[in-house]
Amino acid sequence: MMEIRFWGRGGQGAVLAAELLAQAAFLDGKVPQSFPFFGVERRGAPVTAYARVSDRPIEVRTSIATPDVVVVLEHGLLATMPTTDGLREGGTVLVNARADDPGLVAPPSARLATVDADRIALELGLGTAATPIVNTAVLGALVRVTGVVSPIALDRAIERVVPARPSENLAACHAGYAGVLVRTTEVPVPTPRPSPRAPPLPEGPLATIPSDVLRTASWRTRRPEIRLERCTRCNFCWKFCPDTAIALDALGFPQLIAEHCKGCGICAAVCPPKTIAMVAEGSEGP
Amino acid sequence: MAKLTLPPEEWVRSGHSACPGCAPALALRFLLKGLGPRTIVSIPACCWTVIATPYPTTALGVAMLDTPIESTGASISGLRAAADALGLSDLNVVGVAGDGGTADIGLQSLSGMLERRTNAIYLMYDNEAYMNTGVQRSGATPWHAWTTTTPVGPRARGKAEPKKDIMGIVLAHRPVYAATVNPSFPEDFLAKVEKARDLVGPRFFQAITPCPPGWRYDSSETVEVGSLATETGLFPLYEVEEGRLRITRRYGRLKPVREYLQKQGRFGHLTDPEIDAIQSRVTARWEELLRSERTSAEGRAQPPATDQAPTAAR
Numbered sequence: 001m002m003e004i005r006f007w008g009r010g011g012q013g014a015v016l017a018a019e020l021l022a023q024a025a026f027l028d029g030k031v032p033q034s035f036p037f038f039g040v041e042r043r044g045a046p047v048t049a050y051a052r053v054s055d056r057p058i059e060v061r062t063s064i065a066t067p068d069v070v071v072v073l074e075h076g077l078l079a080t081m082p083t084t085d086g087l088r089e090g091g092t093v094l095v096n097a098r099a100d101d102p103g104l105v106a107p108p109s110a111r112l113a114t115v116d117a118d119r120i121a122l123e124l125g126l127g128t129a130a131t132p133i134v135n136t137a138v139l140g141a142l143v144r145v146t147g148v149v150s151p152i153a154l155d156r157a158i159e160r161v162v163p164a165r166p167s168e169n170l171a172a173c174h175a176g177y178a179g180v181l182v183r184t185t186e187v188p189v190p191t192p193r194p195s196p197r198a199p200p201l202p203e204g205p206l207a208t209i210p211s212d213v214l215r216t217a218s219w220r221t222r223r224p225e226i227r228l229e230r231c232t233r234c235n236f237c238w239k240f241c242p243d244t245a246i247a248l249d250a251l252g253f254p255q256l257i258a259e260h261c262k263g264c265g266i267c268a269a270v271c272p273p274k275t276i277a278m279v280a281e282g283s284e285g286p
Numbered sequence: 287m288a289k290l291t292l293p294p295e296e297w298v299r300s301g302h303s304a305c306p307g308c309a310p311a312l313a314l315r316f317l318l319k320g321l322g323p324r325t326i327v328s329i330p331a332c333c334w335t336v337i338a339t340p341y342p343t344t345a346l347g348v349a350m351l352d353t354p355i356e357s358t359g360a361s362i363s364g365l366r367a368a369a370d371a372l373g374l375s376d377l378n379v380v381g382v383a384g385d386g387g388t389a390d391i392g393l394q395s396l397s398g399m400l401e402r403r404t405n406a407i408y409l410m411y412d413n414e415a416y417m418n419t420g421v422q423r424s425g426a427t428p429w430h431a432w433t434t435t436t437p438v439g440p441r442a443r444g445k446a447e448p449k450k451d452i453m454g455i456v457l458a459h460r461p462v463y464a465a466t467v468n469p470s471f472p473e474d475f476l477a478k479v480e481k482a483r484d485l486v487g488p489r490f491f492q493a494i495t496p497c498p499p500g501w502r503y504d505s506s507e508t509v510e511v512g513s514l515a516t517e518t519g520l521f522p523l524y525e526v527e528e529g530r531l532r533i534t535r536r537y538g539r540l541k542p543v544r545e546y547l548q549k550q551g552r553f554g555h556l557t558d559p560e561i562d563a564i565q566s567r568v569t570a571r572w573e574e575l576l577r578s579e580r581t582s583a584e585g586r587a588q589p590p591a592t593d594q595a596p597t598a599a600r
Contacts, residue, residue, distance in 0.1 A: 038419065206341075206342070207339055207342045207343055207344040208344065210299050210301075210347075211299045211300070211302050211338075211340055211343040211344060212299045212301040213301065214340055214343060215301070216300070216303075219306060220306070234288045235290060240469075240508075242304060242307065242308045242309070242312045242315070242508075243302070243304075243306075244299065244315065252287030252288070257300065260301060262305075262306040264306035264308075264505040264506060265307070265504070265505060266506055266508055266509055268506060269506040269509065
């Protein structure tokens with residue numbers, strides 16, 4: 001039996017990746033299992049999903065604590081989440097990253113494989129620049145480095161299961177298969193995490209720090225640009241901002257609180273004189 | 287400069303963890319603008335418990351109790367009893383829960399709170415599925431809507447059953463006040479909250495709250511999608527005070543439901559006959575609502591006398 005743990009961020013397709021792999025294994029005549037970790041689901045939040053592939057009926061029903069393969073759809077998770085915890089001796093870590101990305105680490109006995117699935121997905125128009133949908137490219141790479149299912153079965157599974165744009169997803173899968181790179185890692189071992197111990201509960205309120213110390217600006221991929229000369233001071237943008245990220249100055253003109261704006265675009269949509277435009281984050285201001 | 291139509295004070299802080307374009311975030315922002323700082327909010331497992339508490343911070347400028355998902359109604363009965371025992375008579379006790387935690391899992395405790403005549407406000411923000419756990423259908427999911435547990439394919443057309451009528455369930459308990467609200471109409475929302483704030487006894491709100499990831503539309507369109515819910519008659523805005531029903535946004539001519547449905551990916555699979563079927567249900571319900579308003583004005587829909595005063599608060 002091969003046990004595979006997927007890590008991704010909400011929207012990248014980690015859960016569907018595990019399901020596609022299971023479907024492919026079924027088409028190969030094997031016994032598969034796949035399910036997501038049940039937790040808070042948010043666009044951008046870390047997501048875990050599991051797949052098992054066996055030649056015999058699978059009795060175990062638990063989440064996977066000692067995987068043979070860890071698949072990481074967003075390489076930042078390597079540093080922030082316990083992605084490789086419990087990885088078996090001689091196991092494989094497959095990461096969506098360029099081979100020269102800094103910070104790529106894997107346990108000493110593991111094989112480290114990389115595939116630049118972001119580039120593949122973007123070239124094929126899968127997802128957006130902020131959230132490329134990388135699951136099919138990564139699955140192509142996974143099949144190449146592990147042989148867990150046959151390439152033809154994976155093709156059939158993608159055709160049957162992928163909800164949209166099957167030909168682009170097939171092409172992504174083939175590009176991932178062709179583009180995966182493997183290296184045996186000699187890089188430093190990440191220090192094992194001490195098992196977290198919950199601190200004793202305080203007397204009184206549990207959470208008292210105002211949440212506006214948190215910066216949610218990094219969530220956005222576009223930002224509003226307010227052209228005050230055409231503003232009628234109707235305050236609709238202030239009224240409908242779900243993040244309280246627009247303030248009104250003494251004269252009633254709106255001011256963007258950029259550190260909190262998540263870039264939803266409601267202010268631009270509700271602005272009667274259309275004086276707010278959404279522009280790509282990182283582009284030049286006025 | 288246009289006059290502010292809403293109180294300027296903010297009781298929902300920035301930095302919360304709602305998705306971009308979240309209408310439930312707007313609903314709480316408007317609710318608390320109407321209630322002010324002398325408020326305690328009980329929130330069960332739902333999107334809002336996550337939105338409010340990126341630990342160790344809190345996004346609410348008022349006190350919050352985190353309660354189990356089935357217990358919102360019971361928890362506000364307990365909070366009110368405690369507030370009364372402490373002599374905190376000016377405290378607004380409020381429960382805020384999603385549609386799953388209200389119309390499904392928490393229904394018994396909502397019913398208990400209404401039946402005990404608890405002096406508290408309950409707001410259900412209705413994003414029409416279990417959104418916090420990734421879009422599973424709830425009783426409040428509408429007919430034919432796609433969710434991850436009501437798929438669309440050759441033999442499935444989204445949810446096979448119509449939406450649960452939570453207002454009907456609540457009104458059967460004869461609360462002192464119940465109203466539908468919509469964050470796309472903030473002034474109507476605030477007027478109802480301010481009216482409810484000054485009443486004594488059980489008060490209930492159903493807020494329609496569009497969800498960009500769950501309803502499958504771009505986050506910038508939240509206000510427009512919400513407006514269309516009301517302008518098409520799918521989510522009419524009305525209030526029921528002491529059994530008297532009043533429509534608060536009246537339309538001589540409703541927009542076709544198609545305009546609302548085609549904005550959302552969760553209805554993207556609908557065929558013309560399916561849209562027509564939804565349209566005829568919506569039209570029939572709107573006419574039923576107009577009839578209820580007329581009969582309740584004539585006093586015929588007044589609840590029958592009970593063995594105790596319906597407004598008596600405990």
